[in-house]
Amino acid sequence: MNKIVSKEQLSADIYKLVIEAPLIAEAHKPGQFIILQLGGDFNERIPLTIADADEERGTITLIIQAVGESTKAVVALNVGQSIENLLGPLGQPTKLGKFGKVVCVGGGIGVAPMYPIAKALHELGNEVKMILGARNKDLFVMKEEMASVVDELIIVTDDGSEGRKALVTVPLKELCEEWKPDLVVTIGPPIMMKFCALTTLPYGVHTIASLNTIMIDGTGMCGGCRVSIGDETKFVCVDGPEFDAHKVDWNNMLSRLGTYKPQEEENKHKCRMGLNTEDTEAK
């Protein structure tokens, strides 16, 4: 069960794992995720998006950025080894349909979860443009796969080492003005998603974001993943992970994500954000 069938290093700290998980592969829909735990009493439960699934082979694909102890331990596993505990698929699938013109904005590791969504939207006959952002050219993952499922790929980097030297919100704003999309989907570091939401708000473009809150069980039991959406409290693991980005209380979500920062830093973890969106941008 849950045997790793292939492993590939995509960039300095990003890995692609293909794992045998026939039931999850069969039940999976774009937008959903799994929670894994490496066995024993002391390992933590960590949520990861299902980046792809192959129902026939009975496998799922995870794209993992090794940012802290647990993700590092996962990517240290080798082909043939198994992940002791793997639960999924969790969360609500993306609401797919024919919307017309769609902009997908992926930053850092957010490209992985975006892939099945962009692919499905494209297959449903939407015109899909994808904005892909990273700090520098070495940090892109799944660029080719992405290019093959969208109508146009727009690359931006913080340092200009590839594509435009800009933050993702710059081309997003231009598209809102000129192309007038019907839907924007954004997945990436929370701060990036927040500024994407602020960018599209004045244009009234419906925008959805996939939230990566802290989770434990992933079944709706603990409430640790809760966020304020409009006037309501929602549990990201069962009600989400995707929400109307204009209704998300981003400041609350960002601060809740930092709950255990002191403990994580104590473990000498480094910051997971692959993309640096300045606070001044899009204001």
Place this chain on the structure above:
Amino acid sequence: MHVSREELDNQAIEILKKYEGVKLTPKTRGEIPVQEMPTQAPMVRITNMNEVAEGYTENQVKAEALRCLQCKNEPCIQGCPVGINIPKFIAEAAKGEYSAANSVIKESSLLPSICGRVCPQESQCQKFCTVGKIKKDVNQAVAIGRIERFVADYSRENDCDVQPTIKAETGKKVAIIGSGPASVAAAADLRKEGHSVVMFEALHKAGGVLVYGIPEFRLPKKLVQHEINNLIAMGVELNLNYLVGKTRTIEKLMTTDGFDAVFVGAGAGLPKFMNIPGENLIGVFSANEFLTRSNLMKAYDQKDSLTPLWNCERAAIFGGGNVAMDAARTAKRLGAKEVTVIYRRSEEELPARKEEFEHAKEEGINFLLLHQPHEIIGNDKSHVTSVKVVTCELGEPDASGRRSPVEIPGTEQILAFDTVVVSIGNSSNPLIKQTTEGIETNKRGNFIVNEETLETTLPGVYAGGDIVLGAATVILAMGQGRKAAKAINKYLTK
């Protein structure tokens, strides 16, 4: 004053000596004082996670068993939700026949070492005990639960537990959803009938609330694991990391995977919040999250566990039930300097088990009774800094018969806290209902079942425990699991 286990044992020895060879009359039996449960000293136990109640010594069991009058009309039995033959097992215990006593209990209850620890005895079996009635104090009743615990622990530790016999394979397959006490009971009874039984649990450990909610210091996890191991030894297949409704629907289990019947013991795992301002601030937790981090994820062991814990110095616990006591006492053990339980009614209405309330007080937990939280206040970093409460007085009795709290205008005050644990209970987990067509629930989300058979509105699908009762008790959940198993067996063999 805390009395050590040795001292309590000596007192029991004295009693046994005094009555040795004496023909006991109800009057002399009534003179024997109730045997106190030995515990770790309060100031010691708040520094560890080990069990607080250490269990009777053998002498104490014998002394306590002498107190039972062996009433002909057996009033205590009607107070036990599963009808354990209490006088009979106590008579065996009095003789020192613990294994026989255990067999008597096992006819009705599958989890005596657990129920002997966590049953709210004072409102169940012990409430009806004649001795307590005579003394006009339920705390003077025969300590049925403590004897039950000893007998069950003894049988487990000495390997003289009843080994279930399994009937010939019937070829029928039953799916059990969840692995809490309702599911454990249903699985065991159905397997004994020769059905093939597969248990599906969402988490990475089996046991339900017994592993993720109730803390180690009240219920050692090895006891729960022992029961799960027994199930596996009986041939029950356990599938962890399997969320029915998501990994597979009930419909698929029945049509594609060939299950002939399903038992749903999914529990009441949805934490309630108060819907007051500030509940999403950093430092506010549901009791489920707080306890799950500590218990299931073993975060109380910060040296080894990778799951982090919030650093809490001054904790406010909202609520007054068992969940609140567990959260408060866990916070204390995790190093909080000050822990305050805020409850809107008075001590009399406090729903927690008496023993837990007493233990909490001994451990230095503060109780702010007759106060209702109105708002949680945070700083510019969204960290909790204080709680606004208002004073209440008791008004007319409400639907539950308890006098309801009435807020007194103008009594607001702001108290400093850095942590809030909302422990006002749980409601039914909605996932199965949302993913299964044909299952109906009441307005609280509890499954609607046939009272006799516990069959849901979907044929072949049965349910029991907290998913039907709302947040209830271990013994009630276990009782429902057994009741449903009986009905499922009938359904499968008709």
